[in-house]
Amino acid sequence: MxxxxxxxxxxxxxxxxxxxxxxxxxxxxxxxxxxxxxxxxxxxxxxxxxxxxxxxxxxxxxxxxxxxxxxxxxxxxxxxxxxxxxxxxxxxxxxxxxxxxxxxxxxxxxxxxKSLNLTGMLVSSVVRATPIAMAALAGIYSERSGVVNIGIEGMMTMGAFMAVVFASITGNLWVGVIAGVLAGMVMGWLHGVLSIKYKVNQIVSGTGIIILALGITSYLQRAVLNLNPELNQPGPVISAVAIPGVWRIPVLGPVLFNQSPLIYLMIVLLVVTHVLLYYTRWGLRVRSVGEHPKAADTLGINVFRLRYISVLLSGAIAGLGGAYMSIGAAGRFNEGMVAGKGFLGLAAMIFGNWNPGGAFFGSLIFGFFDSWQEKISILQVGIPVDLLGMAPYIATMIVLAGFIGRARMPAADGTPYEKE
Amino acid sequence: MSQEDKTTQQPAPQAKAPEKPSPAGKSAGLKGVLSAALIPTLSVFTALVIGAIIISASSPDVLAAWRNFFQDPLNALSVTWKLVHDAYLALFQGAFGNPSQIAAAFTQWRETGDTRPLLEAWRYFSESLVIATPYIFAGLAVALGFRGNMFNIGAEGQLFVGGLASAYVGYAIKGLPAYIHLPLALLAGILAGAIWGAIPGLLKARTGAHEVINTIMMNYISYRLTDYLLTGPMARPDKLPITPEIQPSAYLPSLFERPMRLHWGFFLALAMAAFLYWFLFKTTRGMEIRMVGLNPNAARTAGVRISFIMVLTMALSGGLAGLAGANQILGVDHRLARAFSSGYGFDSIALALLGKSHPVGVVLASLLFGFLRGGAARMQSVAGVPVEIIRIIQGMVIVFVAAPAIIRSLYRLKAVREEEAVLQRGWS
Incomplete structure (x- = not known):
């Protein structure tokens, strides 16, 4: 050629x-x-x-x-x-x-x-990459089945909120995590009903979910949490677990093997997603539904059911990401705390060509740029903090501009399926 | 997508202005307008009802009353009713003013010629229009984007840079007459917003990078830029994170004396809506934009330069959003502080959807949101319901308008077919 x-x-x-x-x-x-x-x-x-x-x-x-x-x-x-x-x-x-x-x-x-603690910066990069990677995984599940999910940001916000409330009520952080996952699934279900059943434009539905989630959480924070501050006190964040044997390795130990269990869970999910998508019958079906739903339907695959399951899984992982941000890292819920992580996750997903591994790599890049604002400002190089803070967003735009031409999205991504 | 609500007589937006107006066409048009307004109206109504449920469910008093429902069912109902009634009455009065107060002020004016109570009574109505003004600009911006198949989520960022530019021109240039200074400041806002919008447009045209993510990134960059400018180059001499006050020669003049804040920006917004209508439906460029929005492949075959139209659409859309920011600075705030927008850009997406991306629809939707938001402030102070309830209502309105089948099944309406709405799918 x-x-x-x-x-x-x-x-x-x-x-x-x-x-x-x-x-x-x-x-x-x-x-x-x-x-x-x-x-x-x-x-x-x-x-x-x-x-x-x-x-x-x-x-x-x-x-x-x-x-x-x-x-x-x-x-x-x-x-x-x-x-x-x-x-x-x-x-x-x-x-x-x-x-x-x-x-x-x-x-x-x-x-x-001067001196800069590189290990500390890498640790912080991984910590900040985690919600982005979870958002990217959430995007992969949904979009591989052909449903664009721009509402991940909203699902994460919901997850973060519910995780804090339930962890505060029960005093158990893991109940909070489960509540966050369920909250994300409810929003995912809503996205599914709107975009699969009612065939609403998926970007519109996602935008609606974001506005709805931000509205509900900020309203409830004002109307309930501020009046009952004990509901926004989940206690100390989920503590790091050191993996015996390897956590004392210099550099690698602190970065990879002495982190929050939710970070390990994210890595496990990455591997599981990869295996599911490429080595199981279910994954093949999901991918076929995302590429050519009509052909899949002809072969007897239930397109609607597979898409519902994928969107629910997507919501669950997004909710997990939200729970990580609130009770796994911040220790409380703040309005607008997700701050674009859901969108960064989508960019990481595109960067990774809709593959779990590539998306994780993209998330690490964003996590790195996300962490460098505070680290560089300590060095006082004379560049204003706010300008340094633009780095992750500018990096996203550069990455998108450079890689989208190479990326190939699932062919039926964004098209509602209509059975004839 | 195929099942939305408009009758066949209802002119689809692109055919809204019939070439030959006839009496028959007029009545069909009226019927069409009514049926087109049915779903949005029912959506707003339903959202308000659900909002009432949320207000009740999050009130400790109401919950306590319901806990004793079996002892005293009437009390539970009356407590709930009182809360919802108070909240929505305050919402109404905050949006339009108190009718009896208006009537009293009017009589007083007739008798004594004193206009002050009249201004006082109309204050809430004027305030709602003041809030609706940036909504109209920003809603038109998103609607224009939708027409050209561009999802501009970046109206908020474009609004910020528009506000920054017009504030800078407003305070840094001194000694100009108003008829030069004001247009200059407005133009600066338009230009800044247009550049901010054109960047994602250019990136999409050149590399295919999706404008949704890029406009959101531009939003975050604009927040950082605002923070940077307000803490350094554009800060007030006393180092507070606010810009200096703009020169009076750059003010958008007020229509009445204080406390009415209604200013000429409102009419500028209506003029922009009329202009956009003319541009979209009566000019070749406007038609090219709509062609690209409806079917890019057909448009390319017909010789439309897709890349150019993409950039143009985003630049115009960004310019309109920038004008929203300029309007807010020159007409209302007269200086720029950090949180000067409070989400106009995001709400504008809802406006464009609610108004079906048609200038007239956008104006009506903006007025609705202006009234909602104007009333919400009073609802918070009188009935103690946080203003954030409005955002839930807005979110539900989007969902219902986007999925009319929900509303139709709720109210047992007959389904009617409609042409596909002018929106895009997917990432590319």
């Missing part, structure tokens, strides 16, 4: 090559700019962890600022030259790598003559 390219197509490909090359070269220049004027100083990255009173020692990573930055600039610059002249086969990967190097270079530059 390569030799069949017309002249116009070739020109278009060339233009894409040059544009990407120029972007990469620009990033190299930016890194070089960081490096200029940083002669002789050192950037210190602390790798030991001090969390929960236990010290896990690790040697500090000390980098000479200028040399590191110059070599990074050289690396990206070479990639840019190669991209402009010859072109890489997978140019999105080049952009991804260059952006990563640019981010690392920014960190090196920001920690010039």
């Amino acid at each position: 390569v030799e069949e390219l017309t002249l116009a197509q070739k020109q278009q490909l060339n233009r894409r090559r040059w544009i990407i090359g120029a972007i990469v070269l620009f990033m190299a220049a930016l890194i070089l700019q960081f490096g200029l004027g940083s002669g002789g100083s050192k950037s210190t990255f602390v790798l030991s962890s001090q969390r929960t009173g236990v010290n896990i020692p690790a040697p500090d990573l000390v980098l000479p600022t200028d040399v590191t930055l110059y070599s990074m600039a050289a690396l990206v610059g070479l990639a840019g030259v190669w991209q402009t002249l010859r072109g890489f086969k997978r140019d999105t990967v080049v952009i991804l790598v260059s952006v990563s190097v640019l981010t690392a270079a920014f960190l090196v530059w920001a920690t010039e003559d």
